[in-house]
Amino acid sequence: xxxxxxxxxxxxxxxxxxxxxxxxxxxxxxxxxxxxxxxxxxxxxxxxxxxxxxxxxxxxxxxxx
Amino acid sequence: xxxxxxxxxxxxxxxxxxxxxxxxxxxxxxxxxxxxxxxxxxxxxxxxxxxxxxxxxxxxxxxxxxxxxxxxxxxxxxxxxxxxxxxxxxxxxxxxxxxxxxxxxxxxxxxxxxxxxxxxxxxxxxxxxxxxxxxxxxxxxxxxxxxxxxxxxxxxxxxxxxxxxxxxxxxxxxxxxxxxxxxxxxxxxxxxxxxxxxxxxxxxxxxxxxxxxxxxxxxxxxxxxxxxxxxxxxxxxxxxxxxxxxxxxxxxxxxxxxxxxxxxxxxxxxxxxxxxxxxxxxxxxxxxxxxxxxxxxxxxxxxxxxxxxxxxxxxxxxxxxxxxxxxxxxxxxxxxxxxxxxxxxxxxxxxxxxxxxxxxxxxxxxxxxxxxxxxxx
Numbered sequence: 001x002x003x004x005x006x007x008x009x010x011x012x013x014x015x016x017x018x019x020x021x022x023x024x025x026x027x028x029x030x031x032x033x034x035x036x037x038x039x040x041x042x043x044x045x046x047x048x049x050x051x052x053x054x055x056x057x058x059x060x061x062x063x064x065x
Numbered sequence: 066x067x068x069x070x071x072x073x074x075x076x077x078x079x080x081x082x083x084x085x086x087x088x089x090x091x092x093x094x095x096x097x098x099x100x101x102x103x104x105x106x107x108x109x110x111x112x113x114x115x116x117x118x119x120x121x122x123x124x125x126x127x128x129x130x131x132x133x134x135x136x137x138x139x140x141x142x143x144x145x146x147x148x149x150x151x152x153x154x155x156x157x158x159x160x161x162x163x164x165x166x167x168x169x170x171x172x173x174x175x176x177x178x179x180x181x182x183x184x185x186x187x188x189x190x191x192x193x194x195x196x197x198x199x200x201x202x203x204x205x206x207x208x209x210x211x212x213x214x215x216x217x218x219x220x221x222x223x224x225x226x227x228x229x230x231x232x233x234x235x236x237x238x239x240x241x242x243x244x245x246x247x248x249x250x251x252x253x254x255x256x257x258x259x260x261x262x263x264x265x266x267x268x269x270x271x272x273x274x275x276x277x278x279x280x281x282x283x284x285x286x287x288x289x290x291x292x293x294x295x296x297x298x299x300x301x302x303x304x305x306x307x308x309x310x311x312x313x314x315x316x317x318x319x320x321x322x323x324x325x326x327x328x329x330x331x332x333x334x335x336x337x338x339x340x341x342x343x344x345x346x347x348x349x350x351x352x353x354x355x356x357x358x359x360x361x362x363x364x365x366x367x368x369x370x371x372x373x374x375x376x377x378x379x380x381x382x383x384x385x386x387x388x389x390x391x392x393x394x395x396x397x398x399x400x401x402x403x404x405x406x407x408x409x410x411x412x413x414x415x416x417x418x419x420x421x422x423x424x425x426x427x428x429x430x431x432x433x434x435x436x437x438x439x440x441x442x
Contacts, residue, residue, distance in 0.1 A: 009400075024379055026376050032439070
């Protein structure tokens with residue numbers, strides 16, 4: 001399972017979760033808790049499109065609870 | 066129990082207002098609702114989250130070799146209960162790295178916990194009760210995890226191969242008030258497997274303590290659910306109530322529980338009278354251009370907050386747009402304009418000669434098709 005940049009709706013960025021079978025079953029906003037968990041776990045090896053969002057300040061990796 | 070003791074117990078129950086009104090702070094404690102489905106396999110490689118039974122979340126820490134499945138299962142040997150949450154170990158892991166953990170989390174909003182008077186001199190005791198049955202005796206840990214103040218209180222319990230009602234009364238905590246909002250304040254957590262990051266400290270039963278600098282006291286002395294593929298756990302009848310007495314489980318109707326669960330997760334179609342059939346219309350809207358149908362979904366309950374995620378089956382042809390005839394999707398549906406009461410769904414379906422402005426239905430074309438929104442804590 002990996003996340004990537006999905007689409008923009010009414011100015012809000014949505015990210016896609018691509019499952020191991022290649023299917024996209026989840027779209028989420030930046031603060032979706034499982035997405036943030038994944039970002040924290042993979043912060044040193046993010047896909048290029050996600051890393052670009054982080055570098056541009058469009059996506060923030062939040063501290064854990 | 067003597068008559069005097071029974072009267073004393075009843076007096077405390079009355080004093081704590083445990084009779085009358087809603088006692089149980091847990092939603093879906095009897096595992097009646099499973100909007101996501103009744104079984105989920107191959108879990109453990111990444112954070113599983115919510116898998117089957119609503120409101121019951123599975124969490125893992127560092128990557129473990131252990132794998133498991135979850136299910137909503139029928140109960141036939143515990144009078145008064147028809148369903149349970151079932152965990153089955155499918156791949157064992159006996160080499161436990163420090164950061165490994167497997168736990169069940171039940172998360173509660175702060176605004177629903179103000180009656181605990183936490184962080185005041187009048188802080189109330191809290192009693193957590195539940196029925197559990199395992200394939201062998203395990204010692205596990207039940208924890209109240211105050212996420213607002215990074216404070217925890219833990220109590221061990223030991224399971225048996227028969228259904229046993231475990232009753233754990235937690236001390237009131239005079240430190241750390243809970244935020245009066247719709248965010249996570251307390252998690253009721255069951256530790257089922259953990260490495261030294263969670264077990265290396267000292268166990269202090271029923272004592273509130275800070276986890277500001279360490280988590281190593283949270284699962285001290287527990288067994289491991291991953292020590293054999295023979296292992297399985299069934300749990301149901303989870304109740305959390307104010308006071309030091311465990312009153313009988315507060316049963317609620319399926320309709321009540323479903324509505325309460327839909328504050329956090331809503332899936333359609335689900336629990337339709339005849340099951341989920343093909344060619345079922347699930348929303349109305351209009352064509353926004355000649356290929357894109359735009360549809361408004363009104364949620365049946367006000368959700369906790371604007372959803373943070375939208376789910377669908379992952380197959381475009383499971384969905385169609387209908388004006389006067391059906392045209393299957395050419396890409397999976399997307400959703401946006403998330404509000405706590407509604408969201409828009411767009412589906413692209415080309416080649417049907419639609420005209421912008423046409424009224425349209427959004428339909429599901431396969432029994433696996435669904436749309437869902439999550440506002441879980």
